[in-house]
Amino acid sequence: MNKNANNKRGGGSTIPATGKRKYLNPDGSAVPDSDAPAAATGAAVVNTQPKTTSPARRYLDSSEIDPQGNSKRKVAETQQIFTKRLRRDASSPDSTAAAGSQGDAEEGKIQVISRNASNRLTTAEPEAVEPEAAELAASEAAASEADCTVTPERPDSSNRRFLENLRNSLPEEAAVLDSDGILEIRSACKRGGYELLGLFAKGAESLLYRARTGRQIFCVKAIRNQWDVWLGNSKTKRDEEKLQDVSYSTKLRHLRNEHDVARALYSDQEEMPIARIFGLRRVTKFGLELGYDLLMEYLWGHDLSQRTLLKMLLPEDKVRIMYEATKAVNYMHKRKFIHLDIKPSNFVLTHTGQVRLIDFGISVSCGHRSRSITGTAGYLSPEQIAKETLDEKTDIFALGITFAILFGGRPLLQTHDELLSRSTRRDAKFHLESSTVSAVSETPELINMPQIAEIIRNCSILKRNERIPSCNYLLNLLQNAAEKYNIKLE
Known part of the structure; x- marks a missing residue:
């Protein structure tokens, strides 16, 4: 990651190390602690905590995180639920997520005593996209040598080729539903x-x-x-x-x-x-x-859990998908509903390039408090595990995990037995109130886009009040980042 990018965010102004996370407008003024989208317009998220060590190490070594003197071994074991990633061999057949459109919408869903689904259906895989032109690769190399994080704009012809390959991978011509x-x-x-x-x-x-x-x-x-x-x-x-x-x-x-x-x-x-x-x-x-x-509705396309689909997408494509997926979740939030099962397989990339959200089986109204753990293991927020009141930030947490997977990350390590234990729920409540560590640490494909990586991390901070406050705010952040990296979102 660009060293300067860690010290300068939100329009390039240097941020003093105050030890507190702030949301700043482009002019440098602080955004009030409010979820109002109007105050968030054009603002950038910055972390003013001095970056001396990795988040997990800083969390384990910092004395102010555990003022009651709890056992550090206990804290370390609990932290693994949120920060460790699944260790799976990429070459293993079980690690390949190839589901049809709208397929496996309920796989891995947890509701007290349910078990993870094991059977999956494989559909036709999309064709691979040809490598970019030589001049585009040369310009990217030149930008890297100059220690510049700006990615050259991708030609429109590449996007058309991607959509054409997506259409060709479908079983038959999509019908228009009027x-x-x-x-x-x-x-x-x-x-x-x-x-x-x-x-x-x-x-x-x-x-x-x-x-x-x-x-x-x-x-x-x-x-x-x-x-x-x-x-x-x-x-x-x-x-x-x-x-x-x-x-x-x-x-x-x-x-x-x-x-x-x-x-x-x-x-x-x-x-x-x-x-x-x-x-x-x-x-x-x-x-x-x-x-x-x-x-x-039958959606002609592929869901975002398919690894072959993710491999054929460029980082710019995935940023556009992030933006469209956030708009879909925001559509629900504006109508006072939360999805509660946000994950890659519940987003379908259609043959027209749109992103559609599916599966509302466990969706609830904002402010709901469940008596059971409801959702999918690997994407559960601390408030879901602790059975606390749920709101829009619960979906934003899962969006962060989903976006990290798009860029090479992994789901969280949350096993069925651990989720049902009282100690896990008790520790989840502690993280919800005290832990400013992000559950996301790996986004390998975002080396040249540190601002996007920072946005993803800020979506999935364990402490709810430290997360990005709303989808409207998240959309503004993505628009600012896309402008910086010359990415067209519409």
């Missing part, structure tokens, strides 16, 4: 007049099918009970056996919640950065309930 098509799908939902074409993904609790009514293609998220084993469709009977053991009542509660949240978020007046949901249908036979189908 208002008439939506009405046709909703009508089919009421009368059950649609056909399941085939399973394309599965999660911990549900099966995802491509479906058709007339000329309209859409997605069906299906759950089934034990009656389906004897009386149901042959497709659903065979596929249902592959799901992990989650009670039908839990599946139904999550499916209904997803329908209700999506209906509250739906808007006919603007383009939605989330998946549209058309209806919930009760499936019966001979008067017996076999399960439920949730009819939703």
